[in-house]
Amino acid sequence: MERFSNISMAVVRRLPKYYRYLEELLNNDIKRVSSQELSKITGFTASQIRQDLNCFGGFGQQGYGYNAEELHKEIGKILGLDRLYKTVIIGAGNLGHAIANYSNFGKSGFKTIGIFDVNEKVIGEKLNDIVIMHIDKLEEFVKENNITIGIICTPKAYSQDAADILIKGGVQGIWNFAPVDLKVPDSVIVENVNLSESLFTVSYLLKEREESNIKKK
Amino acid sequence: MERFSNISMAVVRRLPKYYRYLEELLNNDIKRVSSQELSKITGFTASQIRQDLNCFGGFGQQGYGYNAEELHKEIGKILGLDRLYKTVIIGAGNLGHAIANYSNFGKSGFKTIGIFDVNEKVIGEKLNDIVIMHIDKLEEFVKENNITIGIICTPKAYSQDAADILIKGGVQGIWNFAPVDLKVPDSVIVENVNLSESLFTVSYLLKEREESNIKKK
């Protein structure tokens, strides 16, 4: 995956966090927030927060801080949440179900309009009002409906095939839950969610913690 | 969450990747691998790979490289995958189902032995041979069965309550899928999987890409 700007991924991955924390502030009717206050909430340093935000513009006001609502809106724009993304889900298993039913994504502009599987048994069933279709129809569907993001919830062995079809159809981004490094053209965005890697990290940290306890004794 | 060693999280998060890549090599009957070859497969530099591995010991041999099987086994040990972790899942919705049915975790030593929910309708149902129990039984179950890891698949609003009960019961780690920063004692490991944040990153990168295309014209 090629990058197109000099904003570091470390900064990019903090943006959704800022967005979430600001949402919470707004829910609590807080209108104004300083980098110091944000620091307390987020755990990042105030300095880092000001640096991060300044990558995108001067959203604050000296002596005042940031207008929570405005900042929230601006970060939403930076994240591209002011748009509509049409998505398809490949794989109607449990994970596909979970993603399809997670209504929060809809609020942020992500709309799943197609779900695909190879299993004849589930084809024709409805999932969150969307009929599950056979994977044979995927490429054409992606083309005809101008799908932006493909969500891969297939088993590992089928994930590269799914990616290939999605790309032929013209998706620009892939959200991949299969534990595989997909081969895709440079111009296609891939974001991997690797649950095993995440769980193994827990395991590592538990072991590390235990070993340090033994040492202390 | 407190850390107990001076191994950086950057290194820790690469370990499961090494483990996965080595598994693939073994599946392809490759017995021996150099840091240079690993570099090609993983995308990390050979230098970084040697540095990373040397945090834990000298697993290689000069002039030869690494024995793939041995290295795989050693990293497994480092990750703590040579043990059995008993887990419970809180929240028997789609995500809870997906996690419960993901058999791969079992192979790595993670065994789910309890699933809990508040919804009376699902209590008593079986999920992957485990009867879904009421959350009221959670604390005692965790205590009696010496559960190590709690997996939170509840809605956001219930996640902190779930964490509190798990901690009272004595879990040492929490794998949290709710978009919330749980408040837990320092000694408890928390690993968050935040799907929204991951999806928003896709969205950001798509927008960035598009903007750079406009500029080029």
Next chain:
DNA sequence: TAGATTGTTAATCGATTAACAATC
């Protein structure tokens, strides 16, 4: 032995933090 490749130290690079002038 000669060639290959590690383990490890030193150099570089990038990200985070500190500091403070600008300014609301």
Next chain:
DNA sequence: TAGATTGTTAATCGATTAACAATC
């Protein structure tokens, strides 16, 4: 105006990369 807090530059810290002696 005085106080507060940003935006931004400079300093520090940590992670990555390069280099090479050790050694199989």
